[in-house]
Amino acid sequence: MSLSEFWDFLVLGVVLGSLYAVIAIGYTLVYGVLQLLNFAHSEVFMFGGYGGLLALTALIPESTPSGVGSVAYVLIGMLAGAALGGAVAFGLERVAYRPLRRHRAPRLVFLITAIGASFFLYNLAGKLFGRNPLPMPSMYENKKVLSVFGAELTITQVLILVSAVAMMVGLDYVVNRTKMGSGIRAVAQDPEVASLMGVDIDKVVSRTFVLGGLLGGAAGFLFGTNSQVWYTMGFLPGITAFAAAVLGGIGNVRGAMLGGLVLGVVETMTVGLWGDDWRYVGAFVVLVLVLMVRPTGILGERVGRTA
């Protein structure tokens, strides 16, 4: 791998990693408040892709828009993706998880529910929208616009990077500076005491799911723009993002961001060094190695009283 290739793969890795980071936040937020592996989050991500696809297919004209039009369509797609992702996450919490919380069901039951919901959702999407991959309608001419250390970035990649960073900054603000965020953090730290202090736990959990769903949905739209949208598209990015959340220290929002970036870069570097076949091996080897040295992730977990 020459130096210029190295920069190419590094930049690609950062772009991919920022997407993983945004998805991983959804896992880690839910894990923080519920200690639940929300396997169905990958389906939230997938529905986000379909949300953007549906909105753009319905609205976009035959010819590729340019200028302000492009920006508007990108925003429409992202908002539609985020909205559908948030809606699916909200429904998921209401239908599948809330009854379990009422029974204080053990974690394994939550896990199986999440798996069942995931099966249901992706097969439902396959049934409703067909099972072949579909490209996003083109919202702009995808030119190379930016050069970083000799690595050239296309508009899509810049778009992913910018929106992912914006979402992460926004989320960090919401979690650390707003009333809703302090509710989320309070429930994550100790639900019983939080409810004694007047925090409505049901409401906070619901909002946490919606927040994760909005981010996941927008990420699904961005992912779809970069490649395609299909009904099982959530599976591998979902697992990788979950690994990223664990790598950074589950329950820890900044850890999820860091973990996502690390895994994205490791993934593209693996591809660069050994080829596309080994894409996911590098990420998991790194995960296992890091967890052996630091069993609670890079930045440490932030769950319950351990925070």
Place this chain on the structure above:
Amino acid sequence: MSIKTSAAQGAGQDSPKSATAPLSAAARLRKVHWYQEPRWRRLGALLALAVTLRLMTGEEGTTQDLFLALREDFTGVGLWIWLAIAVAVWAVREFLTDQTSRAVEGTKKVSAGPLDRVRQVWSADKRVRMGVLTAVLALVVFGPLGVERYWQQVLVDQIAIFVLLAIGLNVVIGWAGLLDLGFIAFFAIGAYSAAYWTGALPVQPPVALNNFLVLPIAVLTCLVAGVILGAPTLRLRGDYLAIVTLGFHEIVYLMAKNADGVTEGARGVKVERFSVDLGFFSYEWKLDPMPYYWLLVVFIVLAIFLFLRLEHSKVGRAWTAIREDEVAAAATGVPTVRYKLMAFAIGASTSGVAGVAYASKAGYFNPENFAILLSILVLAYVIFGGMGSIPGVLFGAAFLVWLPEYLREWVDPKDRYMYLGALLVIMMIYRPQGVLPSRRRKRELRMAEAGVGGADATGPAEGRQP
């Protein structure tokens, strides 16, 4: 729509002053809108269910016309039928049934279920137990002779194999409480050792062996693999262990798929079928599925027998202690890591046996037979049936493998797993302990509901509840 309502509620609560209604904070919290009353909420839930059912049973979408299914589902008469059914059900429930009598029925059910009575008879008399067991075994052994060839194939290729896998995973998760999402990796290792030792891989073994002789080797290989994976990772808890095992599975799967020179890669491997040649007696397993079935039944019965002995031994009790409270178990002197490793390795070797059996039955396999989804499915079978209870696990695996095959006749085959997923969700809401739970597990769940203990030691260090 639903998001809007939640956001509206949120805004109502968050804004300190509301212009129209000068209510105190407490009064605002007490105020219940009409749509928040239980009755109307139930109607809303039923209507949402009706729309979901319409989507589930409605038009099959295509990629050519993205909106086809949605358009058909929301304009056709089907939606109105479902909605009418929902409203009818709601009306009958709310206005026509006597609410108090139903509540009384509910309490009765808790005190003595029919299952408990069966259990009493079951545990009272040993002869009853032996009689029922013999009858069930006879039915299992000879019953399949009467079914169609297709179902015989399903029975061997899928049901029997997955039952064996589920019994193995039950040791890991049901008894020791270790969340293992990479169980199929050992299944793959078993299958590939069968291929290697019978000389089917590009790399040749020192001596080519008969499939039956491969069995102990595969068990050993999987034991070693289990220990290699387990030793460094078993100090991780719960969800960390889950993701590491998942990663292990992904690594094994990708190696099988990509290391062409060793594993034939995605092309897959042809393996010889089972055969016995002892000089005076020789037999070959051919295309007829039944001989394989009986062989697998022998494996399954053997595994059940061995594991039941384990369950009630010192080892089994140590596993239970670890599952219920790992810290307490360690404090009372249970060498937790050793016992966890043991559970992990025993589960892995069962999976290896299943792998050899699968390879030698199918005669051909490729890496796609070990996809990550299967690991997750086997876990679902174990929990569905009732983790920790052998009859439960047997039922769970057999039923959930059979169901998608059966659904093939009724719904579009591509949609089968949608129904399976819905079934899992509904089941976990209404019967989280599984269909046939072990008594111990049932008590753990009841205690957890009452706020005592965590029911699983798979959680973070303090065993907190979600």
